[in-house]
Amino acid sequence: MNDWLEEIHWNADGLVPAIAQDHKTGRILMMAWMNRESLTLTVAENRAIYWSRSRGRLWRKGEESGHVQRLHELRLDCDADVVVLMVEQLGGIACHTGRESCFYRVFENGDWKTVDAVIKDPDAIYHAGHTHE
Template structure:
């Protein structure tokens, strides 16, 4: 693999946190993990590919939901331990709950309050897939 991957400070599990951000609005859509292979494939294929810790395998965002993240730009933070993917979220839904973003709750008055509506029923997104989310 290329030298650019060696510049990343991978954690003890060989992973780096990856934040998906809408390339136009700047809104944070989600956070997931990437390993060397998923990051290389993301660049090669021009779409977000993460590492699923729960399933122990590559996770091509949208492989089950159809909500693919098209890569526009890749950024590395100053400590080289966090990746930001500037993406175009096809279908407008990044979260398995059917919302635009996984960050749909705001802390107010001592409690988490849901502030974003469901765009598409998650059961309709995954009804034929046998999974509750990606």
């Protein structure tokens, strides 16, 4: 039943990089990791569920922030070692910094420049003492 999972080239830790991309604008929102269980649940629940390496457990995007990623399409790259989740980012915030995207810095003149503003203060999103999902 899960033969489609066998086509994915998992890394030595049993993970695959997962890129979340806005299904309408095409903007890359974030990158996280998935294991077989998180990818299977993502498809079953129609929402992004990642594997948190720092916590060593499943991470349902939005479980603390409320900023859920609803899955519209799942893609696999030509080498079968990266997946792209075409998602609808509920709440408009994908990054734990309170920005739309985790990719908010641009390299210019030998330095990283922040180009995207904070939409919502992270302290207002997360519980005290929690830094990110």
